[in-house]
Amino acid sequence: WRIYNMDRIRSGKADRVFLEKCFHKLLINFAWWVNKVDRDGNNVFEGGFLGLDNITVIDRSEPLPAGAVLEQSDATGWMGMFCLNLMRIALELAKENNTYEGLASKFFQHYIYVAAAMKRMGTSNYQLWDEKDGFFYDVLSYPDESYEKFRVRSLVGLIPLYAVERLEDKWIEPFHEFAGNFLWFLRNKQRIVAGVCQPIYRDGQRVHVCAIVDENQTRGLLKRLLDPKEFLSPHGIRSLSKFHEGNPFVFGGRSVEYEPAEAVSKIKGGNSNWRGPVWFPTSFLMLESLRKLGTAYGPQLTVPAPEDEGGPPLTLREVAQGIANRMIGIFTRDERGRRPVYGSVRKFQEDPHWRDLILFYEYFDGDTGAGLGASHQTGWTGLVASLIDEWREATPAK
Numbered sequence: 001w002r003i004y005n006m007d008r009i010r011s012g013k014a015d016r017v018f019l020e021k022c023f024h025k026l027l028i029n030f031a032w033w034v035n036k037v038d039r040d041g042n043n044v045f046e047g048g049f050l051g052l053d054n055i056t057v058i059d060r061s062e063p064l065p066a067g068a069v070l071e072q073s074d075a076t077g078w079m080g081m082f083c084l085n086l087m088r089i090a091l092e093l094a095k096e097n098n099t100y101e102g103l104a105s106k107f108f109q110h111y112i113y114v115a116a117a118m119k120r121m122g123t124s125n126y127q128l129w130d131e132k133d134g135f136f137y138d139v140l141s142y143p144d145e146s147y148e149k150f151r152v153r154s155l156v157g158l159i160p161l162y163a164v165e166r167l168e169d170k171w172i173e174p175f176h177e178f179a180g181n182f183l184w185f186l187r188n189k190q191r192i193v194a195g196v197c198q199p200i201y202r203d204g205q206r207v208h209v210c211a212i213v214d215e216n217q218t219r220g221l222l223k224r225l226l227d228p229k230e231f232l233s234p235h236g237i238r239s240l241s242k243f244h245e246g247n248p249f250v251f252g253g254r255s256v257e258y259e260p261a262e263a264v265s266k267i268k269g270g271n272s273n274w275r276g277p278v279w280f281p282t283s284f285l286m287l288e289s290l291r292k293l294g295t296a297y298g299p300q301l302t303v304p305a306p307e308d309e310g311g312p313p314l315t316l317r318e319v320a321q322g323i324a325n326r327m328i329g330i331f332t333r334d335e336r337g338r339r340p341v342y343g344s345v346r347k348f349q350e351d352p353h354w355r356d357l358i359l360f361y362e363y364f365d366g367d368t369g370a371g372l373g374a375s376h377q378t379g380w381t382g383l384v385a386s387l388i389d390e391w392r393e394a395t396p397a398k
Helices: 002-011 016-036 073-093 100-120 155-162 176-188 215-225 280-300 316-328 346-350 384-394
Strands: 069-071 138-141 147-150 164-168 197-202 205-211 249-251 254-256
Touching (some): 002 016, 073 100, 073 164, 147 249, 155 280, 316 384
Antiparallel strands (some): 069 138
């Protein structure tokens, strides 16, 4: 979807065939998630593989004993985002083939059910959202309806922020079938729509903000996200809160604690680490969500600036800008002429033949920004080029 739009803007021509091919393949993947990863049909997902190998205390892709099921905040948030992405693609395709309006309606409605389930958990006696902590957690549920929250502050609890889209009235009016279904749903399903599709008014225009997280939850999550003692690294967003450096989470004789560099645990082989390092793909998606929310709310929604920056409250777009600058800073020289990406490797830091040759590491030390893992991971760390392209005006050249 992003590639399609970039190409359309730069070339002046929309590659509809490309988008349609992608859409049909995504439908297959969506069906797999719905039919195989939602065991109880309650729109709360478990067991899906998002690649966050060792982010929690157990291997989340393996069956659990005694019939227990791990209801996943990130998998459910991911599916909310998936629904909204497919809805937008279907609306784009409907410009030339109104058959796709029906699919756009389906994905909007599916998003509502997923988002509402995440808020209320259907008939369950637990929630993924914890009001006291202001955070989403995975929940281990047992056949006897007892449950246990995995109080690990990690990307798992931030990923629900990914599920966000805005729909302006002027966008949806040309799609008569979709607009009719959309408005009918808002009028007749208010109990489940409340809190997951909110109308706001800016410059006299009505915008519908579809987001799993409401304004209160957004503030709670961003309080954690922008805390240097938790998720906010000098170099981006940590995958696990630094809070767990001195407060490990323990369950069944295993523990999760903050590991900013290479993994100590050996879940999934131990060759990647989601317990502290900064990862570009997840951080990039967070910036996309903050940008969308910032565009929708503008100055109506601000949050306190990070402690290590100070200054007046920030809009969500300014929050995204600040995080993007930190990520770009991994590759730029500091006041000593050193690039954080190369850590203590003197040859790459000092040798004139090497110091300007940039490697795109798989992930980065959550404290120092040093590159870790595979050094040729341009597939996602190359996203820094997109960050520079979008945020370059605010980034000093080095």
